[in-house]
Amino acid sequence: MIVVGLSHKNAPVEVRERFAAGKDQEVELLDALKNAGPVGECVFLSTCNRVEVLVAPKPDASPKEVSAAVREVLRRHSGAASAAELDGWLYERRGDDAVRHLFRVAASLDSMVVGEPQILGQVKDAFETAVRHGTVRGPLERCVSRAFSVAKRIRTETALGVGTVSISSVAVDLARGIFGSLDASTVLLVGAGEMAEAACRSLGKDAKSIRVTNRSFERAATLAREFGGVASTLDALEAELSLADVVVTSTGATNYIVTAELVRRVMKTRRGRTLFFVDISVPRNVDPEVHGIDNVYVFDVDDLEAQVKEGMRARSQEVIRAEAIVDEELAAFRAWQRSADVKPVVLALRAKVKGALAAELDRSLAGKLKHLGDAEKAALVQLIEGATNRICHAPTTRLKDAASAGDADVLVASVVELFELSEPATGAEPVPTERPARLH
Amino acid sequence: MLPDALFSLTALLYVAATASFARYLAAPADGMDGAKVAEEGRRDVRLGTGLLAGAGVFHAAHILVFSLVLAVCPVEGIHFPLSVVAMLTVLFFVVLRGRFRIDAAGAVVAPFALSALLASRFVGMNAAPSTQVRSALLPFHVAFNLFGIALFSLACAAAGLYLVQERLLKRKQIFGLFKRLPPLDALDRAEHRFLLAGFPLLTLGILSGTAWAQKVEQGGLSDLLRAGFGWATWLTFAAVLLLRAAAGWRGRRAAWGTIAGFASSLVVLAIYLGRGGPGGHS
Structure with missing residues (x-):
């Protein structure tokens, strides 16, 4: 697996917004990636703080080819003149590093607001979009699914999400630093998406009133109804700004909808x-x-980073515990993938043994044991099943143990050689082209 | 002597209050969230406010005893104005801080009161009010002005802190000090209310001062300067209040206007003290 992308850690918002994509663009990008030669599977993740492409290469593709293909798609999307222009901003993770990165992202360990819950939902959305468009179906699917369970485990077993300094809570803190309490303030949500809803849950608790303005009135009305607020369309933005004290903007617009000229008016x-x-x-x-206008203050996602880091330090013990879980899960995932590597061999061995015993039994039943009744024949079939299990038990266990330890190559080769296992048994999963420990 | 003991005790309490508020403002905020900052700081603020309240009471006792010893009404004695202004500022602050949510403004009020108390020790100690200028208007004139200046001191403290908060926000430095100082709007509101309360007193002080000046027919340079700065103060505060109401001048502009007005009122006080009080000789 390969991850190519950029995040709040290495790119400022001015750069990230060039790479960000709305729902429609996400689909176009998935198509572009799918059509890029060496890409086998892909997921495109775009949030406020990161834009990442998760790719599983085609069996015959080299990581270098995949990386170049993904970078070219991102270059075209961002409008950059050349791939070299992106080099300073894009990071790349391969193999175990890529899996670890995905686990950390899903568990909110790589978020600007460590422990914030939204990222898991955003990764799920990106994954579901990829599933709907048929761009994930194999190893990448299993890896992303595992990332979800890692995130859930961390949320359950640590207090990483307890008292989280979310973007919403930072906004509340700042609003209190400006207005004291919010009980006399009107909160205006410009945009009615998931982030606006989260902000509303924090800010709306104490606010005097909530107003929601959105391109689609229906969505604004739904959100406003939920919080006992007033809805309007974006046409009424200027009038709404005149009434509000705290304004949370979260639309998917690609240009400034709140300009300096508008705010001066x-x-x-x-x-x-x-x-x-x-x-x-x-x-x-x-x-x-x-932000330069008197009595007006603007904080964007990057401005909140330092505040968020402060909160992160306070939960450093929980972060350490969460990182340990990521390590443990990564090791387990690798072991699981390696045991999955030997599964076709185990199944083939079992089929071979059972086939040989069954063939001998058939020969005997046609000859010396012709006189046996149905009950006896059924007992013999059972006996073959049991014998197969006993014969295969030790080699299966050894193979799985060796796979978990990352040392199954010699044993697999020996078993294949000794038992002449040229093809995986029917029903077995395809043998991965590369070992998970060296994931590309 | 009792007045000296009260003076020293008052000064000590002001020093302790200043230290307590300074500790609150200077404590590191790294690694703590807003709630922890508030929890830890609350203790220092409570202590500082308590010390300030105690100091205010002893300060009032000092003024009372000292005026009895000198057999001079505090509003008439030339050596009292600074001390009375400091004491009134502290008492107004202690009573009103909760209402305006500006507890941390004690960090400005405490050192201001300490400075004014110490300065009062050296200003006009040897001057006595001239019997030539005694008038029924004088106590009212002085009292209006002293109460007014005390309220303007608080308005100025709020304005100064507003400018600090506003600068921190514009620079997006939202840790430590920003979390410890009062909210921006609370400071703006407090500054406005203190101005509103002080302005009628200043107006009465100016009018009674003008009437009194005409009565005693004074017209020296210092009287002219004092009257000039008195009217400049009045006009500045009037402009701040009027522009806020009419043109929405609030926040930074209002804060600078308040500070300018307060500086002008301090010039009036300095001229008053420098010339040795009403009818005194500079």
Whole structure:
């Protein structure tokens, strides 16, 4: 497996927003990746803080070819002039590093807000989109599914998500630093997506009133109804800004929908009352120039990073425990994949032994044992089943143990050679082309 | 002597309150979330406020005893204004801090009160009010101004802290100090309310001062300067309040206006003290 992407850790929001993709674009990108020669399976993940492509190469493709193909798709999407222009921003993980990275991302260990719950849902959404478009079906599917269970285990066994400094809670903290309490403040949500909903759950608890404005009135109305707020369409944005104190923007717009000119007009009608923007969208919805206007403050996702890191330090013990779980799960996944490697050999061996015994039995039943009745014949079939189990038990156990230890190559070769196992048994999973320990 | 003992005790309590608030502001915030910062800081703020309240009470006792010893009404004695302003500022703060949620402003009020108390020791100690200028208006004139300046001191403290908070927010430095200082809007609101409360007192002080000046027919340079800065103070505060109401000038602009007005009022006080009080000689 290979992961190519960029995140809040290595690219500022100005760069990330060039790579971000909406739902429609995600599908186009999946198609582009699928059509790129060496890509076997792929998932495209785009959130506020990261854009990543997860790829399982085709059996005959080299990692270098896959990397180049993915980078070319990302170059075209971002509008960069050359692949070299992206080199400074894109990171790449291969094999175990890629699996570990995926586990950490799903478990929110690589998030800007460590422990925040949204990322798992976002990875699931990306995965489901890929499943719907038929771009995952093999090893990548199993790996992503495993990442979900790792994330759930970490959430259950550690307190990583307890008292999490989420983007919403940071926004609440900041709003309190500006307004004191929110009980006299009006919160306006511009955009009615998942992030807006999460923000509303934090901010809406204490706010005097909630207002939701969105391109689609129906979605705005649904969210507004849930929180006892008032809904409107984006056409009413200027009027809504005049009423609000805290504005959370999270639309999928690709340009600034809140401009400096608009806010200057709004501030006149507000008679200078403080206005606080939390721009959690990527690409950003609020022109950064707005922050320069008197009594107006704009914080985007990158601005919240330092605050988030502070919260992360406070939970460093939980992070250590979570990282240990990731290590443990990675080792287990590798062992599982290796044992999956020997499964076709085990099945082939078992079929061979059972086939040989059954052939001998058939010969005997046609000759010396012709006189046996149905009950006796059935008993003999049972006997062959038991004998197969006993004969195969020791080699199966040895093979699986060796696979878990990453040392099954010689044994597999010996068994294949000694028992002339040229083809995997029917029903067995295809033998992976590469060992998980050296995943590409 | 009792006045000296009260003075020393008051000064010590102001020092302790200043230290407590300084500790609150300077404590590192690394690795703690907002709730922990608030929890740890609350103790220091509570202690500082308690010390400040105690200091205010002893300060009032000091002024009372000292005025009895000197047989001078505090609002008439030339050596009292600074001390009375400091004491009133502290008492107003202790009473009103909860209402405006500006507890941490004690970090400015405590050192201000300490400085004013110490300065009062060296200002106008040898001057006595001239009997030539005694008038029924004088105590009212001085009292209005002292109460007004005390409220403006609090408005100025809130304005100063507002500017610090606003700068931190604009620079997006939202740790440590930002979390410890009062909320931005609370500071703006407090500054406005203190101005609103102080402005009528200042107006009465100016009017009574003008009437009194006409009555005693004074017209020296310092009187002219004092009257000039007095009216400049009044106009500045009037402009701040008017522009806020009419043109939405709040926040940074209002804060700078308040600080300018307070500086002007301090000039008036300095001229008053420098010339040795009403009718005194500079």
